[in-house]
Every structure is written in C-alpha cells, then in structure tokens.
Amino acid sequence: MDDSRRKRFESEALPHLKAVYNHAWRLARREEDARDLAQETFLRAYRAFDTYTPGTHARAWLLKVLYSVFVNRYRRDRRSPAEVSIDEMEARYPRHFAASEEAKDVDSWRPSSWAAPEVEAALAELPEAFRQAVLLVDVEELTYEEASAALDCPVGTVRSRLFRARRILGVVLEDYARGRGHGARKTETS
C-alpha cells in the first residue's frame, strides 16, 4: 500500500469533496444520486490519480472525472429523458436572436435578485450538454479551457454551447421575471 500516494490524494482532492458533491447534486438533482456520484468520482479519481499533474487545478480535474462517471452512469442506467434539442428551443423562442420590446427596457424589469428554484428550473429546460457548459463556466467558474477538458470536447464547442445556452436562458428568464410581476409577461410561440 502506497501511503504517500494516499496522503497526496487526500491533501489534493479531499478538500474539493464539497464542491464535487454540490456539482453532482446540480447534475443529478437528487440527494442519493449526488452522494453516489460524488463517492464514485473520488474512487475513480483515486484509481486515476497517476494521471493528475500535482499542483494543477485539482477541482477542474475532479469535475472531469465526475462528468465521466455521470455520463457513463447516465447511459448505463438509461435514465436519459427525451430531451428537447437546442434547435427546438431556439425555434420556441424566436426572439432570442433579435431585439424586442422586452429587451429594450430590460432595466425596468430586471430583478435585483433571482430565486434559485426559478433559475434551476430554467437551467433544467436546457439540453444536457448545454446546461453542463453553463454549470461549469458560470457556476463553477472554470475557464473555457478547463470546461473543455472536463467535458472532453473542443474549446470552440464549449464557447458555442455556452453562447446558445445563455441566449436561450436569457429569454426564458425574461419570461420568468416578467411573470413574477416585473413588467407584463409576454408569451411567445414559434
């Protein structure tokens, strides 16, 4: 048994357990699943610890492992719900690419704070790959490059997914905000 390896792992990785657990919760949205994902992530990270470069961004590396566990388990369990594609979402919200009366007077209805359930519900509407880009860059504050490594896709793909996700999210949140009484709600259909 290599005690030094175990100690190095505990000192580098274990401080990020809470961050990994929270991100697992955001991915799985269920307490038990989040626990399982976090535990499996640390076990797999420990096995793959030799691939980690000491002193680099340990949290980003652990999130990469988490995504790998999540994707494999998600597919294994066949729990993937039927997703609406980003193209369908953009068609549903045609004003996402253009100016609108709502956007012009954004300062008149922009809420001073967001209610987490509303934002989480809006995030949940996004296709998984697009939601993941938002979670990693905006919530976890990873760089595009770190998110690209975590998601195992090119930086350009992260940038593109992030852009389309944020743009749709902005429109969905406009509706949420206006529905909460910040201006008149306007329903939009394709």
Place this chain on the structure above:
Amino acid sequence: MTTGAHYDELLQDLLDGRLDGARRAEVETHLATCPDCRAVWQRLELARAAARSTRSERELPADLERDVLAALDREDHARAGIPQVRARTFTRRWLVPALAAGAVLAAAVLVTRSLRPPALPAQAARDYDAIARGTVALEVSVADAAELERFFAARDLGFPVRVLDLGMMGFTLEGGRVEPFDGRPGVLYVYRNAAGQRLVCRMYAGRPERIPPTPDVREHDGFRFHVFREGERTIVFWQEGPVICVLVGAMPSEEVVALAFAKAMKPA
C-alpha cells in the same frame, strides 16, 4: 437586422473578458449602435448573473467523507492486500501439496498441449499486436462511446455491449469491430492514449467457466479478474453478466489491471 449575427459569440467573448484591446473596442462600438446585438448581450449578461446566483452550496451529508475514505481503504486493500494474503497462505499451508500438484499439472500439460486450442490469453496478445501494427482494420472509427454502442447494438450480437468513456484515464476511443472470440459472438474496441499506447477491449458471450485459469486472480468490487502476461502485454479477463470482458495493454502490468478495475461495471 443581420449585422448582429456576425457578432454573436464575440458578444460573449466581450462579456467574459476574452477579447484583446482592438477587438474589444470594435465589438463595443458595434454594440452601441446595433439594437439586436444589444438585446443579445443583455440576455447573455442576464443569464450569466442568474446562473451565478445558484452558486450557494449545500452542506455535505454528515457521513459522505467517511464513506469516501472507507471506499479508498477498500481500494488500497484490494491493490495491496490480496497478493500478500495469497502469498502468505500459499507458503504456510500449501507448499508441499502445491509442488505435488504442480508436477502432476506439468505432466498433464505435456501430454495434452498438442490437443488444446491456442490459449486465449496468447491469442488476445497476438490480436493486440496486430491491431497495434495496424494490420487489423476497425470496422468503424469513432471517438464517441455511445455511438459505438449503437453500432454494436445494430449488429444483433445477442448481448448488450457497453463501451466506457476512458477519457479521465487519458484514453481516447478509436473505434471497434465485430469479431468472434473463443468461438463465440464478440466485439473488440480500441483506445489510445497521448503516448500512442493502445488498449484493446474485447467482449464476448461466455460463462465464467470459459475464462482461462491463472494463479493471478484479483478480487475487486465484486469481480474476479484473471491476470495473464504475455511478454510486454498484460491480459485481464473478467465476467460481466452473460459477457466475458478482456482488456489487453502493453503498459506496466499493474496499470492494465487498474484500468480493468476501473472499467468493470455490473450489468444494469
């Protein structure tokens, strides 16, 4: 207004501080005069602020850290403990019977060797060499595990093929082919790491008794891994439901075993 479309992702680059001075000034100038881009930019900013507002963290479940540490303990014991236990037990209790059995076995091998089919580990190692040399073509070249699973699913093999993404272990999927093994329906697929080392995984229909015996058996996470060495190559067999899995690699032997541990997964 179509001009806005040209600045779409550049607006996001501006928002995220990813533009240099000249480009930044250009986009800011455009933004001041284009209502469509202004609307998009505001939505991007709105979405980012809202997403950031969800950063508040849940507390860790009280026993999660304990459970993680316990899982690491089990992993340490699996890696280090089992061979030690086997060696000690072997030395103390079974040395004489083993020598006698070994003599009988050696005689049996001499008598029956010419009648037996090629040993599966040796065959798996030869196949590995052929793939590494590029003399065996893959039917499909694909880096996406789900896509390869769909390819195999369409071939009606009689068992589900699960292809794991080993990106976190530094291996990228190259592709696969349908190929029987041990006279049974099967598939193989290939990974490669940045150093150019390949990892070949086979899955074929078979029951546990078809896995070749070896003195080097590792038990881990409910699986029994049969480990063989053929020159530089390490070959690991294990059972997953109705399927026998084989992993072959030419990196240090324990790395291949660790990859097999990581790859093994109970059927859903």
